[in-house]
Amino acid sequence: MPKSISELEAIASQVRRDIVRQTHFAASGHPGGSLGCADFFTALYFRVLRHDPSFNMSAKGEDVFFLSNGHISPVWYSVLARSGYFNVEELATFRKIDSRLQGHPATHENLPGVRVASGSLGQGLSVAIGVALSKKLENDDHLVYALTGDGELQEGQIWEAAMFAAHYKVDNMIVTVDWNGQQIDGANDDVITLGDLEAKWVSFGWDVMHMDGNNMQDVVESLEAAKNKIGKGKPIVILMKTEMGYGVDFMTGTHKWHGVAPNEEQTKDALSQLEETLGDYPYPFAGQ
C-alpha cells in the first residue's frame, strides 16, 4: 500500500526532527536546505522510488537517486535510515570521527544508499546521466532521479550535462532543482542571478515542470506527473520552490541557516514545532 499524504507528512515531521538533532549534536552542518527538502525526500523514499534498501551499488533493476548538492546530507541520511538502509541510531554519529555519515555524502566508508561522493558542487547531474545511459544500454526501465541546488546551477558543469542530456535524449531521468533562492552569501539574485530559470532549461531542450516542494500533495502529484513524461525523448527537470528552513519558524525567511547548526535552546524551540512521529533516535550515542 503506498503511503497516504498524511502518513508522508507525519514521516516528514520526524525527518525534520532528525535534521535538527543531527546538526545540533554535530554542532555543524546545513539545516536550512535540508529542512526545505524534507518533503521531497520523504515522498521520494517512502512513495515514489522503486528501491531496495539492502543496497546494491550498481542499482540494476531499481530506481536510483543522486544528491548533487551534498551539503544537505542530514535530510538524506534521515530518509535512508528511516527507510531501512542503516540503523536510525547511526544518525547520532553524523560528522563525528569514525562515522559512515560524513559531513558530505561519501562511498568511502561504505554507507548504504550513497553511490558517489558529492559536496564539491556541480558534479552529480553528470554522474546521474552516466547511470541513466547504462540503464538504457541494459534495457532496464527503472529511473534515475537527481537533486541539485539552485546556487549550484552557477557551476558550468551543470550546463555541460544539461546540453549532453538533451542531445542524447536522456529521458529516463527526473532532475529536481531545489529552488529556495538562497545560497551561502545571500539570495541567488544578489550573488549571481539565475535569471529566467525556466527559459534556460527550456532552451537547453528539457521538459520543465514546477512544483511546490513544501506541499506534500503537490510533491507527490508532480513526481507522478513527471513519470508520465518518461520515454518521450526529453530529459525532465522539476523546478521545486521550497523555503529554506521550512518547518522551523525562526529558520525561514533568511539564508542565515544555510550552514549553521542550532544551539541547545534553538534546538528545543525547533523540536517543539515538529511532532515526534516515528520516535527519536537516542543520543549521546555509544560512549559519546
Added chain:
Amino acid sequence: MTLDQIQSTGKKATRDGFGDGLMKAARENSNIVGLCADLTGSLKMNAFQDAYPERFFQVGIAEANMMGIAAGLATAGKIPYTGTFANFSTGRVYDQIRQSIAYSHKNVKICASHAGLTLGEDGATHQILEDIGMMRMLPGMHVVVPCDYNQTVAATVAIAELYGPVYLRFGRPGWPIFTAEDQKFEIGKIQMLAQGSDVSIFACGHMVWHAVEAAKTLASEGVSCEVINVHTIKPLDETGILDSLSKTKCAVTVEEHQRNGGLGDAIAQLAVRKLPVPIEMVAVNDSFGESGKPTDLLAKYGLSPTDIVKATKEVLKRK
C-alpha cells in the same frame, strides 16, 4: 635480454597502441564503453566508435561532464575509457576525478594522449608536464605510462582487468617500437630491459627508448647500465626498484615530465626511506614547454640521450 638485443622494429605512435588496445579489450569485454571529448581521431578511437556505436559516447568539449558520466557508467557496472589529451584529462578536471572517481573508487580508465613535450607544435598550453604528479597524489589511483606501441596495446587491455581508477598516459608522435608484440603487461611490476652493474636507469614512456640509446653509448665507454622500464608509477614496484639499487648503488631517472611530482620523485622518495643512494633526475626543470618539433624540444629541455649520458656520469662520480 642484453642491450644489443633491444632494437627498434619500426615506428608507431603510442596513441595508435591505445586505439588498437581498446578494440582488443572491447572485443573481450562487453562492459567496456568509450567516451571522448571531441578528439576521437586524435585519440584513435574511431575504430571503436565504428565497431560499437552504442557503446561510444561523444561528449563534446566538456571534459568535466565526461568524467562525471564515466563515474556514473562505472557505478552501474560499466568499464568506461575516457579519451582526451593529457592536459584536459587531468588539470582541467582534477576535482571531478578527485571526488567522483578517486574518492568514490570508481572503475574509470582515464586515457590521456598527447602528454608531454612530444605533443610538439601546439605548444605549452597543451604540453602537460605535471599530470603524473597530480594523478600520483590521488589515493587509490593507478598511474601507467607505457613506453611504445606494443606496450600501450598490452596496457590498454590489462587495465580493464584491474578494478579501480587508472590513469593511462601516452603520446602523439611516431616512436620506436622495441618491446614484444605478445607481451603480458603486469601492472605494478617493473620491466627489466637490460641488466647491468654500475648504475640503474629508470625511465617511463617515450624516455625509455632514450634510456636504451644512452645505455648503448655508455656501454661502448665501459659503463654497465641496468635499464628498467617503470611503466607503472603507482603502485610503484618497490621490491624491483630496491633490488636494482642494492646492486648498482646509484640511479638516474628519466621522464617527459616535471622533475616535481613525477617518476624521479617517486623513486627518490622510496630510496630516501629504504636505501639512500645518489640519484640524478633527467626531467623538465620547473618550466613550461613551447612550440617546436618533438625531438628538438626534447633536446632543448634536457631530455635527449646525451643528457642521460651526462647525468649518468654525474651520478657515478657521486657513488
